[in-house]
Structure formats: structure tokens, C-alpha cells
Amino acid sequence: MINVEAFKRMSYGLYVVCSGNQNQGNGYISNSIFQVTAQPAQIAACCHKDNFTAKIIQKTGSYSISILHNEAKTSVIDKFGYQSGADIDKLKGMNVEYGGTGVPILLNEAIAWIECKVVKTVDVGTHLMFIGEVLQTELLDKSKQAMTYNEFKENKQRTAPPNAPTHIEESKASKAEKSGGKYQCQQCGFVYENNKEDKPFEELPDDWTCPVCGAPKSAFEEV
Template sequence: MDMINFEALFKISYGLYLVCSGDKNKGNGFVSNTVFQVTANPPQFAACCNKDNYTAEVIKKHGAFSVSVMDKNASAEMFGTFGYRSGKDFDKMANMDIKYGETGVPIVMNDCVSYMELRVVQTVDVGTHLMFIGELISAEIIDDTKEPLTYLYYREVKKGVAPKNAPTYVDKSKLIAKPAQLELKSYKCLACGYIYDEAVESIRFKDLPDDWICPVCGSEKSDFIEI
């Protein structure tokens, strides 16, 4: 078997979405980069969710889910809330601008370009994840002046990383080592512990713009220390 260069996987194009389900009493959601259209007639879309993700339970219970297309300039707080915290003991919908769809599922409007509401017609077990295939019930533009956020922009500009339960997560130890460079350093966010590793990233920490923020919690660049 030929050697696998996992860097090649980063060249696949993705968007970033908020996949949510539940009702007015209890809703939950997560950031996903694995949402795609599977048929045109009827219009059906698939969303993958880790089996350990609380949202998977909620979607199975309610049989419907929403997909909000994230804005290119979505705040770090949105990623911190929907990407790195569990909804089992935290209300992700609190302080959010929420619309409830025809099925009763919550639809997040904050920092999003458009949304879709879908009713689950099939669930496929793909090992670590469940693929929920939903038939489109409704869709609307939230703000057509905004630009959708891509996973490439999230990685290269916002310096975000996929959490371990994401379908596209790649263990850094599997990446092919890059040529050694002098004095490559690592910096740690004092607020959340996120590590900015110059050996992995394409930009030295000192060369990041002054308004750069932690991709996990939104802390300022000045809140990082060298480790």
C-alpha cells in the first residue's frame, strides 16, 4: 500500500455549518464541515454526526434537523459554543437568535448566511459516525451580503482545527514532517489551552496580525504565552 499523505485530505473543499435539532424546550447543535446534497428531486441533503455527539441523540429523537450556513466572519464565540462544548450540560441556544421551523427544530440565525430545514428519511451507520439524510422542507437566505465560510479559510486564516470527533479530523502525528526550520516555537492560549504550533502552521506566531484571535475561545493574541 502506498504511503498516505494526509495533507492531501486538506485539499478537499468543505463549508462550515451549524447542524441543530430539538425543540423549544431543549435544543442542541454542533459545527459541521460534512453537509452535502445527495439528490435534486426530491432535494435531499446529508449531514454526518459522531455517535458520541449529543446532537446525534437529539436528531434521532426528533427526526428532523436544521443546517445554517456559517458566515465567513463568524465570531470565535460561535465556534466555542457549538464546536468545543457539550450540550448535555450546557444550553447552546441561550443568547442565540433562534427561529423554529415547521418541524419545531431550532434554526440558528446568528453569523449565518442561509438555512435549511430537513426531515430525516434515512440514517446510515458509517462506523464512528451516523449519516442523517434529510428531505428539504424549507430554506431561506438570512443575509445575502455575507459570504459563506469555507473550511480552508477556517484553517488557513482563522487557524482553526477540527475536533477529534469530526469526520475530517487528522491526527497531527500522521502528517508528514516538514523540513526542519530554525527556532520554531509553540504558543499556548492562557484562556482555553489551545496550542499554536509553528511546526504545523504556515505562519510564524509573531507574523500573525495583531487582531488575530484564538480560533477556539476568541482570546486575543496577547493572551498567548510561549511554551
């Protein structure tokens, strides 16, 4: 049994992952960045195959991670997280520095950055997981805290778009929340309450039946 609400209890950060060089550079917002080993220091970035940035990382073999602070401007997140470099030049007019590999590093709204060289690419279906060895890092602002994905969702009133690994679980969960989470059997009056069950009503299989009277799922109506 999979209760999608459990996924929402996981913690994530919020980052801008950039790749390319001085001639062509791009970046995307990611919440799926994590350190996989300490020695050597290696970090994984999970990037959708359709992301414009995925192609650039594959081509150049390096990427940078800018760690956003918890009051980062919405405009930066909107540009890098909801638009594609296939359509616009995201780095134009931004404050960018270049790493030893030539990779662009976004400084806007960042408190630290990490430059990585790809050492392994794992095909995980919809996404490519780029495992990168850390080449250098820099701390830009000690006074600010990193933004968490939960803070982003609460403060910015937004969720991750389809290319984010967290997207499907979130959309199912928010659907369950919006419905109020209560469904009543029109045959016997039994009320199925999502917050008392292991699985939200929306995710029960079509052949599920009322535990009281055996009526089909279709006999239930939202309360």
C-alpha cells in the same frame, strides 16, 4: 498508498446543525454537509455518535443547517464546535427561530438556513449519516459569502476536534508539516523529504527500511 495531504485538498463549508424543539434544543459545528440529490432535494449530515446532537436528531427526526458567513464570530464556532450540549445550554441567549417541524434554527452568523426531515440514517461506524429531505430554506443575507473550512483553519488558527470526520487525517498531516518533513538516515546520510515522496515519513510502516543502505526506520532522525 494513502497520502493524508490529499485529504486537505478537499473543499468543505462550515455549518451549525441544530436539532430538538422549544423545550430542548442543541447544535454542533459541522464541515461534513453536502447535497446528495436534487429531486427531491436531499442533504446528508455526518454526525459523530458521541455528539449530544446525534441523540436529539435520532429522537426528533429533523435537523436544521445554518450556513455560516466567512467572518463568523469565533465565539459561536467555539461554543458549538468545541463544547457539548451535554454540559451547557448552547442555544441560551442565541438568536433562534423554529422551523415547521419545531426544530431550532440558529440565526447568529448565518447567511442562510435549511430545514430537513430525516429520511434515512446510515451507520458509518464512528458517525451516523443523517440523510434529510429538505422541507424549507431561507436566505438571510445576500451580501456575505459562506465560510469555507480552509478559511476557518487559516483565519481562526484552529483545526477540527476529534469528533469531526476530518480529524485524524488532519492531525497526521499537521504532524508531518510541523516536523519540517525531513528525516536523515544516521547510517548513510540519505534524507527522506516528505514533499518529494508519496507518503510522509511519519506514516511509513515500522518495517520500512532506508532505500539506500537498508537501515531500519528507527535509524532516521528528524533534520
